[in-house]
Amino acid sequence: MHLGHLRNIFLGHSVSRILQSAGHEVIKVQVINDRGIHICKSMVAWQKYGKGETPASVGVKGDKLVGKYYVEFDKEFKKQVQEQEAGGKAKELAEKEAPILLEAQEMLRKWEANDPEVRALWSTMNGWCYEGFDATYARAGVDFDKNYYESQTYILGKADVLGGLRKGVFYEKDGAVWVDNTKEGLDEKVLLRRDGTSVYMTQDIGTAIKRFEEHPGLSKLIYTVGNEQDYHFKVLFLILKKLGFPWASELFHLSYGMVDLPSGKMKSREGTVVDADELIEEVVSEARRTGEELSKLEGFSEAEKDALYEMIGLAALKYFLLKVDPKKRMLFDPAASIDLQGHTGPFIQYTHARIKSLLRKAGELSHGAGQLTTDNYHLLPEERVVLKLLHQYPVVLHEAATKLDPSSLANHAYEVVKAYNSFYQAIPVMKEEDAGKRAFRLALSAAVARQPRRRCGAWASKCLSGCSSYGLRAFAPLRPISDQNFGQGTILCLRFLACLGHS
RNA sequence: GGUCCCGUAGCUCAGCUGGAUAGAGCACCUGCCUUCUAAGCAGGCGGUCGUUGGUUCGAAUCCAACCGGGAUCGCCA
Numbered sequence: 051m052h053l054g055h056l057r058n059i060f061l062g063h064s065v066s067r068i069l070q071s072a073g074h075e076v077i078k079v080q081v082i083n084d085r086g087i088h089i090c091k092s093m094v095a096w097q098k099y100g101k102g103e104t105p106a107s108v109g110v111k112g113d114k115l116v117g118k119y120y121v122e123f124d125k126e127f128k129k130q131v132q133e134q135e136a137g138g139k140a141k142e143l144a145e146k147e148a149p150i151l152l153e154a155q156e157m158l159r160k161w162e163a164n165d166p167e168v169r170a171l172w173s174t175m176n177g178w179c180y181e182g183f184d185a186t187y188a189r190a191g192v193d194f195d196k197n198y199y200e201s202q203t204y205i206l207g208k209a210d211v212l213g214g215l216r217k218g219v220f221y222e223k224d225g226a227v228w229v230d231n232t233k234e235g236l237d238e239k240v241l242l243r244r245d246g247t248s249v250y251m252t253q254d255i256g257t258a259i260k261r262f263e264e265h266p267g268l269s270k271l272i273y274t275v276g277n278e279q280d281y282h283f284k285v286l287f288l289i290l291k292k293l294g295f296p297w298a299s300e301l302f303h304l305s306y307g308m309v310d311l312p313s314g315k316m317k318s319r320e321g322t323v324v325d326a327d328e329l330i331e332e333v334v335s336e337a338r339r340t341g342e343e344l345s346k347l348e349g350f351s352e353a354e355k356d357a358l359y360e361m362i363g364l365a366a367l368k369y370f371l372l373k374v375d376p377k378k379r380m381l382f383d384p385a386a387s388i389d390l391q392g393h394t395g396p397f398i399q400y401t402h403a404r405i406k407s408l409l410r411k412a413g414e415l416s417h418g419a420g421q422l423t424t425d426n427y428h429l430l431p432e433e434r435v436v437l438k439l440l441h442q443y444p445v446v447l448h449e450a451a452t453k454l455d456p457s458s459l460a461n462h463a464y465e466v467v468k469a470y471n472s473f474y475q476a477i478p479v480m481k482e483e484d485a486g487k488r489a490f491r492l493a494l495s496a497a498v499a500r501q502p503r504r505r506c507g508a509w510a511s512k513c514l515s516g517c518s519s520y521g522l523r524a525f526a527p528l529r530p531i532s533d534q535n536f537g538q539g540t541i542l543c544l545r546f547l548a549c550l551g552h553s
Numbered sequence: 554g555g556u557c558c559c560g561u562a563g564c565u566c567a568g569c570u571g572g573a574u575a576g577a578g579c580a581c582c583u584g585c586c587u588u589c590u591a592a593g594c595a596g597g598c599g600g601u602c603g604u605u606g607g608u609u610c611g612a613a614u615c616c617a618a619c620c621g622g623g624a625u626c627g628c629c630a
Contacts, residue, residue, distance in 0.1 A: 243628040393578040
């Protein structure tokens with residue numbers, strides 16, 4: 051797994067949470083691409099150079115070990131191509147006829163023929179991958195309700211395509227089944243090969259149909275897949291529409307941009323990727339380093355400290371990836387990704403911790419018990435800014451849910467917290483003599499701390515209505531968080547390209 | 554070449570359903586910890602919003618063309 055996958059899973063998971071917050075039921079599913087030539091490449095390389103290595107025997111995470119042999123394969127492949135080219139062969143031909151590639155193709159044929167030995171190796175190595183994934187998911191705090199495996203779903207869709215052929219939606223040419231999308235400004239596309247086998251599109255047609263059969267109330271199906279597949283989904287959605295499925299208009303491709311490195315593009319094949327586990331480790335270490343430097347944690351056990359650093363590190367990473375508009379490609383800056391200051395996740399956590407500490411102390415002194423008197427209370431500018439931002443929260447949440455864009459919510463959280471810090475620095479809370487003001491400030495603090503978790507827009511709204519005589523009437527009216535956009539259930543689908551990923 | 558996406562401070566990004574002096578963070582400079590956590594706060598430096606036209610009382614925001622970057626156009630996934 052690499053950085054690109056992290057953007058994928060964090061995005062998908064975040065959107066699922068946002069939709070839930072907005073009142074939708076969400077089913078999170080994942081498609082694991084567990085078959086195909088890329089798996090076979092790893093298998094071949096492992097057979098040749100693996101010397102029986104297992105994750106346990108070398109102490110390497112399963113998915114990483116399999117990924118290592120994917121890189122090994124590519125190395126050997128390139129070497130062979132070079133040798134053949136030196137022998138006077140054309141590059142194209144050399145690439146087609148590299149012995150190791152032929153072996154992988156043979157392996158794929160055997161897999162499809164259910165060769166017991168190949169299948170056994172395949173299961174074993176896939177098992178390694180899944181163990182590795184599970185470990186990373188657990189650490190990253192993401193989960194799925196269901197996994198789909200392409201080894202099982204790739205058969206789907208054939209009957210649907212043939213049905214479409216009978217209905218005249220598709221046509222036959224050279225023995226293959228095609229769809230003609232030229233009227234819609236797209237191209238013609240093969241849906242079933244001449245030999246009757248499926249292509250990538252076929253199974254996506256099948257799985258989409260299957261999902262709506264399995265979940266009849268489904269109102270939306272969201273595919274979280276990188277923008278290199280924009281065209282694919284455009285075609286897929288159009289095909290399903292042509293097949294006459296009324297839900298075809300509810301399909302949505304949550305397309306996100308690639309993550310680039312300062313050194314250029316990441317390529318799994320060449321091993322030039324930022325490894326997800328290593329990155330997590332690094333940012334957690336950074337949290338530890340900084341934490342120990344500041345030494346604010348005396349009285350914490352080692353286990354508590356570890357848990358804290360883990361939380362901080364992951365927050366840094368998640369926020370780093372989620373604060374950017376999903377559809378934009380982003381540049382990965384290694385230093386900025388582990389930064390804990392400024393516009394970061396830990397900044398927000400820090401403010402949260404500050405408030406909790408404040409509230410704890412207030413509780414001990416029972417300072418929060420005062421009567422909230424907002425009607426005749428002149429808000430200070432610092433308080434007003436915070437309140438105003440809190441009040442916007444429902445609108446921002448609604449917007450994030452509608453646009454399926456966590457970045458707007460992430461940026462809003464930052465604005466709130468930033469405004470709160472200004473307030474906190476400038477205005478005393480506990481030292482305030484007036485019980486009503488003190489209670490208000492504590493309640494304001496509590497609302498800020500609550501904001502990332504619950505809705506506090508209503509609270510802010512109530513305060514503001516009490517304060518309307520102080521020029522706060524100009525706020526935009528709240529739009530209701532309605533379900534009309536989504537209805538009952540939403541399936542969020544992340545396409546995960548096995549452990550090897552796409553280059 | 555067709556289609557789609559992107560172009561805002563040195564760097565990374567907000568703002569883009571049109572509205573007042575274009576905002577943050579990082580970096581750099583100056584202040585602030587005997588007072589609720591300084592992972593913080595206040596201030597400074599820094600931008601002809603890719604270019605040129607158009608629509609409009611008004612454009613970073615809408616439209617067109619162009620320039621620059623990227624993706625995609627397989628009986629691959």
